[in-house]
Amino acid sequence: MSLDKLLATIKSYTEEANIDLVKEAYYLAKESHEGQYRVSGEPFVSHPVQVAQIMAELELDIISISAALLHDVVEDTEVTTEELREKFGPEIELLVNGVTKLSKIDFKSREEHQAESLRKMFLAMAKDIRVILIKLADRLHNMRTLQYLPREKQIRKATETLEIYAPLAHRLGISTLKWELEDLSFRYLEPDRYYEVAKKIAKNRAEREAYIEEAIKRLNTKLTEVDIEADIYGRPKHLYSIYQKMIKGGKEFNEIYDLTALRVIVSSVKECYQVLGIIHELWSPMPGRIKDYVAMPKSNMYQSLHTTVIGSKGEPLEIQIRTWEMHRTAEYGIAAHWRYKEGNRKDEDFERKISWLRQLLEWQKDLSDAKEFMENLKIDLFED
Ligand code: GDP
Incomplete structure (x- = not known):
């Protein structure tokens, strides 16, 4: 079976x-x-x-x-x-x-x-x-x-x-x-914390979903007016990332508002920036929360525009904007390049994208001491 x-x-x-x-x-x-x-x-x-x-x-x-x-x-x-x-x-x-x-x-x-x-x-x-x-x-x-x-x-x-x-x-x-x-x-x-966060998320789910639905509707109407076709949906955040946010920010659960993030997927880079502008016309952006990972991709090739705006209830709403291609990379990363393709599996694009890995290897070959290697690796692997 x-x-x-x-x-x-x-x-x-x-x-x-x-x-x-x-x-x-x-x-x-x-x-x-x-x-x-x-x-x-x-x-x-x-x-x-x-x-x-x-x-x-x-x-x-x-x-x-x-x-x-x-x-x-x-x-x-x-x-x-x-x-x-x-x-x-x-x-x-x-x-x-x-x-x-x-x-x-x-x-x-x-x-x-x-x-x-x-x-x-x-x-x-x-x-x-x-x-x-x-x-x-x-x-x-x-x-x-x-x-x-x-x-x-x-x-x-x-x-x-x-x-x-x-x-x-x-x-x-x-x-x-x-x-x-x-x-x-x-x-x-941390089973206690895990179930606590899970329970709290479940508690206000319906209310949160209604709020997101309303935001999606408003944005959809605007995008239709300017003829941009987009896929918009609410994305529940993951438990561990919520917990991390609580720890790092020294916050209690009820101080974390953006439990759901909004994602907008469009067809071109140009549309990503257009959508960002439209979103900022609809809602006020929060200072310091706009990130352009489209022009400046992360080292794992992640690309998206990030912004956090103040929604209709005065609560922060985290929004990600990306193209379909960027979405594929965001979900599958390097695996996207090993997806089933006829013939040219080892394409140039793939080689380019793992070049950072090879560089890392070259560099660590010289390190014989495991501890020293670990110290160096920590810098590269665990920090963004
Ligand atoms: P920033 O503060 O806007 O730079 O972003 P955060 O690091 O707080 O991440 C916000 C959200 O963006 C995360 O919850 C993820 O959904 C998404 N994100 C950030 N970095 C990555 C990444 O490397 N890969 C993927 N797939 N998503 C990411």
């Missing part, structure tokens, strides 16, 4: 893909993991299938998805890398090997552990970024099933996720993975 779902997801974005390869990968995974179980009691193969499902939801290529299905066979079963190469070719062999190597890191102190695993990840990434995408998807599924593990292990995994995997997803611009990894870590690390 889960195989059917996976195949249906793949077919939803590509019709001509080699589905047989995915099926073959699935059957080998199922057969070789036979008799193994997850802590949840499910047959082990459910894990690689779910990891492959996450990859397919990022609309990745067939090779990545097949490798995700096979990502644990070399480590946990009798299947050898030679066998993988023979049956599935060198690309899948390289990806599975990369993931296997990453999971074999022997950690010492926590700091070393962090530095080492990041270093290894960057090295793996230089070979093929898809190794990291599989690793991130693997971690996401493990986080989604964390309830089956003992408390101590939950804390260790959630901490590691918050310190390593979520920042990595952020750096690669894959916000869909980043938000979920953060919220899941938050839930296990």
Whole structure:
């Protein structure tokens, strides 16, 4: 059943893909993991299938998805890398090997552990970024099933996720993975705060939604007048980012107003700026809150115009304006460049966009001391 779902997801974005390869990968995974179980009691193969499902939801290529299905066979079963190469070719062999190597890191102190695993990840990434995408998807599924593990292990995994995997997803611009990894870590690390924030958000939801609906209507009317076609919608903010805002600003929950942000998607850069002007005519902008990440993209390639305005009830309303292309990059980041395409997967654009990664690698190669590396990496990886 889960195989059917996976195949249906793949077919939803590509019709001509080699589905047989995915099926073959699935059957080998199922057969070789036979008799193994997850802590949840499910047959082990459910894990690689779910990891492959996450990859397919990022609309990745067939090779990545097949490798995700096979990502644990070399480590946990009798299947050898030679066998993988023979049956599935060198690309899948390289990806599975990369993931296997990453999971074999022997950690010492926590700091070393962090530095080492990041270093290894960057090295793996230089070979093929898809190794990291599989690793991130693997971690996401493990986080989604964390309830089956003992408390101590939950804390260790959630901490590691918050310190390593979520920042990595952020750096690669894959916000869909980043938000979920953060919220899941938050839930296990600070359950009381997590449920408190979740409950409070639920409380005024209807009222907030009505307020956003009204703003959308007003903006839509204006945009229709000037013939700009736009997709406008309210976007609930993520729990961890709300919590961060509370901590950083030393605020209580009821002091955080912008729990919902408005997003406007248009067809061209020119329209982004036109929409910004129209919004500022409708509502007063808050000083210091206008950010032009269109002209000045973030290092993870994120682009959008940001503004916060004073809405009709005197409450701040956060608005993001972007084109469809920018939206794709904002949601999928680097993964957008590995999406299923016929032929030219390694396009120039992609190479240009990971050049910062290669630079980072070049620079860290000279650093032998893990701690020093960590100190340097912190600057680059954890700060915007
Ligand atoms: P700023 O203060 O306007 O620069 O932006 P913040 O850092 O407060 O982010 C505001 C919102 O913009 C976030 O909640 C995200 O929705 C979005 N955002 C900011 N940076 C990124 C990014 O790198 N990737 C994605 N996908 N969204 C981002």
